Amino acid sequence: MAVLLGGLLSGFLGLAMFQSPAKAAEYTLRVQVKEQSRDANGKTDNQPVSGVSVTVTDADGNEIGVGETDEEGVALIPVPDRGDYTVTLDESTLPDGQTLDAKSPAVQTVTKDSFVTTTKIINFFTGESQSESQTFVERLSQRILDGIRLGLVLAMCAVGLSLIFGTTGLTNFAHGEVVTFGGLATFVFNITGLSFLGFLSFLPGVTEQGTFHILWAAPIGVVFGGLFGWALNAGIFSKLRHRGIGLVTQMVLTVGLSILLRNFFLSRFGGRTRPYREFTLQRAWEIGPVSITPRDAVVSILSLMILVSVALALRYTRLGKATRAVSDNPDLASATGIDSERVIRLVWILGGALAAIGGVFRGLDEQASFDMGSRLLFLMFAGITLGGLGSAFGALVGGFVVGIMVEVASLVVPTELKATPALVVLILVLLFRPQGILGKAQRVG
């Protein structure tokens, strides 16, 4: 009723407006009304909606102009200058059976600053948007799949963080930068190119400028990630341990390291996100209710294989057992003849390499950027806390669960806030089970 009344009123005001002399206008509002639809291939194929009246009022509520959309669904309404306007679509003039999409309100505002050129485009959409047309089950399964992908990357990055904590007691706030390092090292080999490596161009996938196919660049980046982990331990943290510097001091130091590295990456790489050269644009496979690109599918399977082999190695190999022993109780492990320094070195190398793999996979998925790792840091922390600080298996499970939770949560919370549930999990775990789901009950405080 109110809508109808509003429509009549604006129609009436619109008629009244027609009688006033038209002003010479340099600025134009281009109102477009479209019906959302998809073609047979699932591509957007919006249809224009004609014969819809729209009214433009200024900030004080005075009528500036009215218009009716033509065959192309467009109404051009001249306005005197750039300013704040309100555009109202008369919903009663929409064709029968069509309504505005819930995300496209009938009243839209235009601010002075939004005029980039002399024409400002305002879009109204009718029908259901593409995402709305999926059923809840479809959206949920897609989210779970995306969550599994994020969870695998998180688990991979978090193992190193958790093992380093377990063996040395250090919470490494620079671990996100280790992830970024892997992603960017791969970028350097893949895109930037090292010209002195041009002599390798006889190999397939290597150019004379010294750029490498991603299948070369990724393993090289991972090796560099491992070396980076080794260097951090050998250059800084083993020295600090020998000097008997307290853990809190070391923790603050990792904060400094994180600032240093992140700004170094920013100065070299710039603030933009950039993709690797290969496998960037792929058509997604539709499997039942979900879609996944072949690249993401391969990456996920690879991650799963890597994680399973890490878990098996920790469980059954001598070094793996030694690692878990040191992680459990460093003094007791030393007393049984385990060289704990060697184990710690191994953990840093392994942690660095796994983080680098995580960085490369993240870079393939979401492009490389200078803060790709530090944005994951807090999710990694939520993961290892959930799994149990210091437990490698806990980090695997926890990272995985947090990844799924964050993606699924974006069904209910806005995407920009989808990290919030991770904080909720963190707090709940600490309140009710501070040792984490796989940690053993002991005093942690």
Added chain:
Amino acid sequence: MDWTLIIENSLKGLIGVNAVYFAVAAIGMNVQYGYTGLLNFGQAGFMACGAYGLGMTAHYFDIPMWWGIPLGVLFSVLLGLLMGIPTLRLRADYLAIVTIAAAEIIRLIVRSVKFKTYFGGSDGINNFSEPFREIGTDLGIQQSAEYGFWPFTFTGRELWTLIIGWLVVALFGFLVYQLMKSPWGRVLKAIREDEDAVRSLGKNVYSYKMQSLILGGVIGTFSGMIFALDRGSVQPDNYSRDVTFYVLTALVLGGVAKVTGSIIGPMLFWGLFTFIDNFMRQIAEDPIKVGNFTILQSTQVGQLNYMLIGLALILLMVFRPQGLVGNRKEMAFDGR
């Protein structure tokens, strides 16, 4: 190379608004980190509480600006409880993890479109500090006139913020100094040294830690308020986690577990920062080239500054974790 300008700017940096709001935040962090051994990596979250408390009075509640002060304090007490309740019974690093996470989530929430009606989204909230400026004008400080003597020349606008700011610094500095001399403060220091020993003496360690966390946080809130009043605006990205880390660096530079350290640290931090920044910008203006390679480009100066902050924090923690005026014995706690 204009040395006069560099020196003038650096000396102004020593006592400028940045030094003021860092000093207040550092006094708060010092209560937590220096005196109690708590790692609060979310001080930026507390600062955001104060700034948004002020901003929301104009943007959402539509009440006089001064209500923002109790509102901000209320927010930060709630934030302190949220961070403290799950973590303060546990090892030191859990607090660090939760505070870093909570501060980041606060930033995401205040800049989100979803809560734009409350917090103004990524544009933040603007133009609410008039009542604060009016008092300055009433006291006879002309907003745009120049005051002071070389090198400390400020506009009336800056001068008024500085007067109030340094008063707040002095007030909290004195408060913390007195508190730490009191029996209450001695318990905090004892908790830093050996929690179990304090517990065995029948003190409620959890409660003392909570009081310390909240006191430090509330002081940090006032830092956010000073910054917001000076700018006349709140922007969510001014409260990123790096701000916490820079405050921490400034605190460690000055000296941990000393009130003087937490005041001269931020002064030195901003004096040095301004000096290096100005110096490098002057070099970049007239670039030195070696062959095709430019030594320093003006676009790189910003990042180089922050890299130096990171490096400074690393070197300080390795060689002088107690800072300039601190006592090394007071920074030997382990947290494990």
